[in-house]
Amino acid sequence: MSDKRNIQDQKRRLLAEKFELRRKLYKAFTKDTDLPNDVREKHRCKLAALPRNSSFTRVMNRCVFTGRAHAVYKMFRVSRIVFRDLASRGLLQGVKKASW
Amino acid sequence: MSSSSLRSLLAQAAVRGVAEARAHVFGHVLNPTGQRSAHKILRKKFIGEKVASWYPDDIQKEDPMVVQRKEQERLSKLEMLKRRGKGPPKKGQGKKAQKRNK
DSSP states (O other): OOOHHHHHHHHHHHHHHHHHHHHHHHHHHHHOTTSOHHHHHHHHHHHHHSOGGGOGGGOOOOOTTTOOOSSEETTTTEEHHHHHHHHHHTOSTTOOOOOO | OHHHHHHHHHHHHHHHHHHHHHHHHHTOOOOTTOOOOTHHHHTSOOOHHHHHTOSOOOGGGTOHHHHHHHHHHHHHHHHHHHHHTOSOOOTTOSHHHHHHHO
16 A cells, blocks of 8 residues: 555656646647647657656556556456455455356 | 539538538537548547546545554664664665775
8 A cells, every 4th residue: 555666656647647738738739730840849849858757658557455566457446366355355346256 | 424423523512511510510620631630639538637546545644643653663663773783874884885985
């Protein structure tokens, strides 16, 4: 819950949220073919000057309990191990073992 | 032959007119030639808030008693180590710094 990696990830998420609007704006300017080339270039430099941690691609959905980066389900925000644990104890509403 | 092409021309013109009128009414952005446009980037919704609220807030952080107790434990542990002589070294005396200075 307070892993080092989780804290770093949270920092990245906050930065990404803060710079989101600006980032989209610069990118849109860059990709617009109707603008003159030097304007596009200027905006591309501005986009590159933004902090790297403000990119959404750097954000990783980690497990909220253990901090595991792989096999994390978005619906529950937990990794597969914790999911199995919780579901077996009946703590997840409406989740039961499948058999059909 | 020419009558069918005339008819198709008229049909095309009618469809184009309808599309333009619809865009004018609803405020859509038209791109009949299909050129690259920045509209594709601008029409997506914002996801920042959803992304930032992935980790739930830790309720233990709000309780001052718990916070104080944890801080006290950390300090006492540090003191114990220092008493044994195992605390952190001064700045510039660590392993890497020694190697660098030597």
